[in-house]
Amino acid sequence: MSKRFYTIGMAGHIDHGKTTLTKALTNVDTDRLKEEKERSISIELGYAPLHLDDESQVSIIDVPGHEKFIRQMIAGVAGIDLVLLVVAADEGFMPQTVEHLDILRLLGIHKGLIVVTKMDQVEEDMIELIEADISDQVQGTFFEGSELIFVDSLSKKGIPELLEKIKEYLKDLPMRDAAGAFRLPIDQVFTVHGQGTVVRGTVYEGAVEEGDTLELLPSGKKVRARQLQVHHQPQKSGRAGQRVAINLGGISKHEVKRGDVLVSTQFYTTTTTVDIALDTVDSLEYPLKQRGYIKLHLGTAEVYGKIVFFDRNELTEDKNVLCQLRLDEPIVTKRGDRFILRRPSPVETIGGGVVIDPNGEKYKFGEATIDMLSRKKEGTPEEQLVDLLKKRKGMTKSEIEKEFSLGVGELEDLLKELLDNGTVVSFGNKLVLQSVYEEMLELVKEELLAYHKENPMREGKNKAELKNDLLFYGSDLAESVIESGVKEGLFRKNGQFISSADFQPSYPAQWAKRMQQVEDTIVKQGFEVELYEYIVERAGLPSHLHDELRHFYLRTGFAIELDDKHIVSTEAFQKAAIAVYEKTEDRFALQDAKAVLNLTRKYLVPFMERLDSMGYTKREGNERIWVKKPE
Template sequence: MDNTYFTIGMAGHIDHGKTTLTKKLTNVDTDRLKEEKERGISIELGYAPLQTEDGTHVSIVDVPGHERFIRQMIAGVAGIDLVVLVVAADEGVMPQTEEHLEILQFLGIEHCIVAISKIDRVDEEMLELVADDIQERLEGTIFDGAPCVLVDSLSGKGIGELKETIFSELKKVKFRDAYGSFRLPIDQVFTVQGQGTVIRGTIYEGIVQQGSQLTLLPKGHKVKARQIQVHHQEQLQARAGQRTAINLGGIDKADVTRGDVLVASDHFMVTDTIDVALQLIDKDFSPLKQRAPVKVHVGTSEVMGKIVFFDRNELAATKDEVLCQIRLEEEIVVRRGDRFILRRPTPVKTLGGGWVIQPKGAKYRFGEETMAMLRAIKEGTPQDLIEDVLDKHIVLDVQQLIQQTSLDGHVLQETLLKGLEQGRLLEVSPGKYSLAKTYAKITDEMSERLASYHEEFPMRTGMSKAELMQSLSGAYPKLFIEYSLNALTGQEKFKKIEQFIALDSFEPHLPKKWKTRMEGIIASLEKDGLQVKKWNEYFEGTPVPKNDIPELTLYLLNTRQAYRLLEDTLIHHNAFEQALAKLQSGTDEAFGLKEAKEALDVSRKYLIPFLELLDGLNLTIRLEEQRHWTAEVKLK
């Protein structure tokens, strides 16, 4: 399980021992705030790394249990893969235990371990009653039959067994795909002296690399990942499933809030209207009127909105899934399939939860026509399902598509063929598919990056292929970038010169600002012929920036307007051609230093480097003390 990353949530009622148990498992105290220490409760999310022997990377999040801190609890569990439900042996199932259970199920978390804590405080009979009560409560839920472990954090009883159970259950968890577009919902933001703005969150999908250019949604701010940490250890990259802190460049703390989402591409939608499939809580549900105010928790965001029904004017208790719409007061970032929790604002109570069937809803008419449309959206056609998963994962093979869509293999193949014929899908390598719209997006991104690069470095041949691919690797898999580059080069939109990529229309040129000055320098170099000064001396007394000297040097060499005579000396192309012609006409097929000096009439200071340059260009071959013209030179 090397290179897999999971996040475990410790959930349960206040004071049932979650923080103490986390510390016993990890040797990390997650109560970091002074008021948490004083009150003995967790207010903010606390995280700790769990060491494993098989290379699996695990973070434990200690979720606040108090009712007042349910918002932080929802933010914490939104990114977890496995929950450890902690129930104290001396109290049993309590109100927050019940509410946490409901929330966990609504968020689609499928794997659970029950840890009955503080077992040294009760006798065997009481322990059996608590265990029976928990199993009865889990009956009929997604956690029915979840393993149960007895622990005591003070004496250490059961801690080893709990660790083994955690590792065993994690083997059943499908770890998050690192090949999706990078997305990190932010649950904490703060400043560090001398570093600036730092955010924390669990990466939902994709990979982020140090130096990556990112976007903060929904505001659209462009930021840079200056430094990445995983459990206080600096890393060059972090991936899906990892609890991560990122030092952001280009933004103040005041411009970042919990609920914002950090992304690496434009694949994500900002919306204030979501179409949803809603499931209500099992008991104590009070009817909800049309357009009633609700509080939506999705990812790490908490937003007020109004619920809109298209088949009723009041929602009564029901076990059926309800298709409806939520119109939000603020924009959020969601994708189809994202889970949410719905709560009543006053009195505060969980109403239910579900999943987003369409991120960008519109205003619809009341009635059966709209309900039929919502049902179709929820079910999705085979083409919808394929396009949905390819939008998320960029490139998938047939087996992965079957796993992700649950489509029959025959239906999948038919739909793929149809998608290829319609130009909606691309086969980027044998048996591997992607979306045509994703190819259009990466085309625009590559073109923009190259255009910006050409503007910043007009004298360079182009951007190195490795640099261009690296700049896109946070949002796209390598295979897809390679395919796109080859396709665009083949269509003559881009051109490849050795290891460099450039827009087809681009030619290296002198920057407009320094064009006249640089042309003067080049003219001086040409005028000096073979007896040139050191290259840096030509810039003395000019305002041309020092940083542009190596740029101009490479420009002249790459465009063959000049040759390098010595490490610090160049010769103009015209001067080189004149000297070459002069040497040819003044020597025979073979010649020595004496003949060359007489032909060119220059000192050895310039003569020797010029002759060695001819050798390097394969125009002459040196045999002992004589040089012979090669077939490359047409002798006069």
């Protein structure tokens, strides 16, 4: 099964034990700065790998709890899949816990566990009171009704139970989209001696391969992903949901900052005017004036700007507001991205919400604009259906009818229009966006290129493994796309193996000379060939390549296996087979073949058995009958 990638965030008040809990779960101390250790508080984001099983790769982000470091906290939780809300047993809910909870809600995070730390510091009979207090505090949030897990990070009490609960929650979480265009908001920039500029971040969507050309936005500078690491381990690729460090070529550290975004070239643009649907916090302490100054937190970016209302001159208590942000600096975003708005002074979280149009324009004040923004938020039927298919990848008509609020006749007309103009394509009973189909084809191409690079002597990747790489889209759709690519001539199919259309198996460059030496020796020695292991060892090939090369020779037809210790060139075998055929009668014995070839039984017996297995001869007692002529 394909590996699944997730990011877990720690949230909660300062000194409630987030960093200690992270260490108890991962054995990694995420407070790495001297100032953090001296003050015993987290200032910057901390990251640690959490090993749960071989099927998943999980990163934990330890976000600062102090109110002065709230911007780091927002950058940290913006890319997480599951949150652990940490509450200390000896203090309970505190102001920062409440603000963190607001931010999580506004960012659209809806999966979490409540972890009560420092349980050894309270009496057993206090547990019930703590549970009741926390339950009251989370009323009306996505934590309402959540089970509380009590732990003590120092004694490790409750840690095994927490790990099991995390595994259980992640099992039901969908993975981030690894098939779309690559996007990585940068949260750390540094240099490594001898390597140059390195950036870190959580991959929001898509995938990146070592050697890819990327674009740094908003500067637009082209860079190359020279090397990749995931939690200090070199990797050839990084996918949505992973914490990735990328060594960038073609740029200095001074040209990159936190908040910049690495993207696949051409897929993303920058903007300074954004239409939004804003959801405010429960109670704003100060009203927000028309064109009031705000600070936008989106991904890892922090940008100042002004808020523009179209139906009011002041924001007080309304929960949902359609409005616009006009920013001082460009950002990278797209429809559906979540954000947080804060007031720079006096400092206060205003609210958060979703981007409904990343490329807003100047509109007139009034109801007409609000109606337009409302329609834009909901989307046209076509936009809604396209969004649904982007999310679900492949769907049947009946599945669309169940999830799409449009009359059957109207839906039929819309689907026909989308099929006719090429927006949607059909595979069997599945309907798929043309863009999704192209994304899948690109993913297959990338997987095959990577496989050929790693295994140049193999004829291709097993189709079942290739389908597993596309598991995110569903097995049936993956099958259809692969077969379609074969019909279009993009891929070549040989039995159960799929390869790029122009791929030909060959020796890996670094071992080509020695492998050619093996080939030349086998040809030169003819039928009386040495043990295969002697030949490859004398050529200096590493042991892990011995079987790989042997199978390569057999698959490509260069050699034929006499027995499990000898392979002979196909040319020498066929030459011997033709010679015996031409100089023996229709029925012949072992001695007759020996008279022709002058071989010892060591080679002659497996030769005769191979003639049988290849269908040239048929054995009857101590003799053989020619069935067909060797060619």
